[in-house]
Amino acid sequence: MKNAKFRLETCLSPAIYPKHADDGNIVVVVDILRATSAICTAFHNGVKRIIPVSTVEEARKKKEEGYIVASERDGYVLDFADFGNSPFNFTAEKVRGKEIVYSTTNGTRCIHMASHSKEVVIGSFLNLTSLSEWLIRQDAPVLIFCASWKDRFSLEDTIFAGALAEKLLDSGKFETICDAVTASLDLWTLAKPNLNEYVLKAAQKGRLAEKGLDDCIEFCHRADFTSVIPIYRDGELIPVS
Numbered sequence: 709m710k711n712a713k714f715r716l717e718t719c720l721s722p723a724i725y726p727k728h729a730d731d732g733n734i735v736v737v738v739d740i741l742r743a744t745s746a747i748c749t750a751f752h753n754g755v756k757r758i759i760p761v762s763t764v765e766e767a768r769k770k771k772e773e774g775y776i777v778a779s780e781r782d783g784y785v786l787d788f789a790d791f792g793n794s795p796f797n798f799t800a801e802k803v804r805g806k807e808i809v810y811s812t813t814n815g816t817r818c819i820h821m822a823s824h825s826k827e828v829v830i831g832s833f834l835n836l837t838s839l840s841e842w843l844i845r846q847d848a849p850v851l852i853f854c855a856s857w858k859d860r861f862s863l864e865d866t867i868f869a870g871a872l873a874e875k876l877l878d879s880g881k882f883e884t885i886c887d888a889v890t891a892s893l894d895l896w897t898l899a900k901p902n903l904n905e906y907v908l909k910a911a912q913k914g915r916l917a918e919k920g921l922d923d924c925i926e927f928c929h930r931a932d933f934t935s936v937i938p939i940y941r942d943g944e945l946i947p948v949s
């Protein structure tokens with residue numbers, strides 16, 4: 709008998725997440741610029757665990773409790789935080805062996821939104837291949853959840869969704885009847901011959917550049933910088949072992 713295939717969907721904005729939510733999903737949270745790229749970098753550099761919190765108030769309280777806090781809103785580092793959201797902040801010197809509380813404008817709230825799911829994992833170009841191989845081994849439907857920017861469509865997250873969807877569909881283990889997957893694959897096909905040039909079209913590039921925060925854009929689109937797969941368990945991100 710032919711093996712059953714698993715459902716693959718992409719959610720293009722947190723605003724429509726309830727339409728895709730299913731407790732049986734493995735959800736891949738994607739926020740290429742910059743939260744999920746920063747999380748993957750932190751685990752690559754040996755962070756012990758990351759505690760994502762949704763609100764500024766929660767982050768402030770954790771700082772008062774003595775935690776190291778990485779946090780921003782609209783790209784600006786919060787006044788009580790130790791550092792912000794650039795992947796370049798999460799150096800081995802700063803994070804190895806540490807527990808870090810983390811709160812960002814878009815990415816961290818999506819981790820909480822998806823926490824009812826079978827699993828929540830963190831995706832970025834930085835861990836693309838290892839993440840796809842892990843998802844192929846899991847035997848569960850996958851939802852690629854684009855954190856986007858303030859509920860709007862985001863080019864860079866959708867392009868990544870296409871890159872990941874291509875690998876999952878090529879494995880033969882997944883099938884899709886989701887137009888967001890098809891659209892993401894088409895965008896990825898358009899972008900991949902010159903990804904770094906294509907993503908310069910992204911609105912988030914302009915927003916980060918205005919604040920002098922665009923130095924990490926090329927890095928955030930570097931495929932397979934690491935093999936770490938951060939997974940959300942009991943309120944914390946830890947590496948898949």
Ligand SMILES: O=C(O)[C@H](CS(=O)(=O)O)OP(=O)(O)O
Nearest residue numbers: 742743782783812813814815
């Ligand atoms: O810090 C970031 O890159 C963004 C802030 S904003 O989108 O520019 O307002 O947060 P993220 O949660 O990483 O999308």
